[in-house]
Amino acid sequence: MVQIDWxxxxxxxxxxxxxRAARLSQMQDLxxxxxxxxxxxxxxxxxxxxGQARELLGAVERFSRPQDVHAHLIELDPRNMEYAERALRDAGIGGVRTTVGDAGLRSHYEGIAPLDVLLLxxxxxxxxxxxxxxTIALARAIVRPGGIVIWTRHRNEPDCVPQIESWFASHGFTGIHSGDRADPVAxxxxxxxxxxxxxxxxxxxFTFIVGVAA
Structure with a gap:
């Protein structure tokens, strides 16, 4: 198994x-x-x-109503969680709930619905x-009707992005942004x-295994 200092x-x-910084900016804009x-x-x-919630942080810092945002973060590394919680609170977010643990476990999602925005x-x-x-089936269970899921996935061969889009459709989702098809990361x-x-x-x-789908 690949070992990474996250x-x-x-x-x-x-x-x-x-x-990576350019992709972060795209995610924050979305x-x-x-x-x-x-x-x-x-x-x-x-x-x-x-992680350190850099995606959400960059968006909240430009959002006109940061005090209205209530975030729940699930992250395994307590150092990243400490960074994320502190940074979001400094940005004026309305509330932060943190769970340090394995995000692949169903029990971490009990009582969390309905979500307006889910970040994958x-x-x-x-x-x-x-x-x-x-995981897409789980998303349907915790996102409110009309809510949005934002996700990323590399396009390394075999490119799984079209299949992911199909799975979202089969679970009741409609695509609203697909980005540049030539970009190596969707x-x-x-x-x-x-x-x-x-x-x-x-x-x-799910089980998070670094690079398993590469």
Whole structure:
């Protein structure tokens, strides 16, 4: 299994001309658009495998109503969680709930619905195809009708992005942003236009294995 220091991994975001920093900016723009369209209060956001929540942080810092955003972060590395919680609170966010643990477990999602925005950034590239579909099924159970899922996935061969889009469609979602098809990483958004469903019965929804789908 690949071993990565996920706290140190985030330092590449601090290099303004890096590809990772450019992708981060794209994700932040998409999240900001999702926040801007939310009229209700509070705006409930969940970030899965949140890391340092750089994606959400950059959007909240430009959002006109940061105090209306209530975020739940699920992250395994306590150092990243400490960074994320402190940074979001400094940005004036309305509330932060944190769960330090394995985001692949169903129990972490009990009582979390309904979400306005669900972030699955940097997740699908580290799941098997079967676990990706199970995670999309989970999304349907925790996102409110009309809510938005924002996700990323590399386009390395075999390119799984078209299949992911198909799975979202089969679980009641409609694509609202697909990005540039020539980009090596898909940054996409889907809206739940179908009805909600109960949480899946199985406790293990997915297993995060670095590079398993590469």
């Amino acid at each position: 706290y140190a991994w985030h330092r590449l975001y601090d290099r303004p001309k890096s590809k 999240i900001l658009r999702a926040l801007d369209e939310q009229q209700g209060t509070p705006v409930n956001v969940l970030s899965v495998c949140a 950034c940097g997740v699908f590239g580290n799941l098997t195809p079967q676990d990706i579909e199970r 940054i996409a958004a889907h809206r739940l236009t179908g009805d909600g469903v109960p949480l899946p019965a199985e406790e293990r929804v």
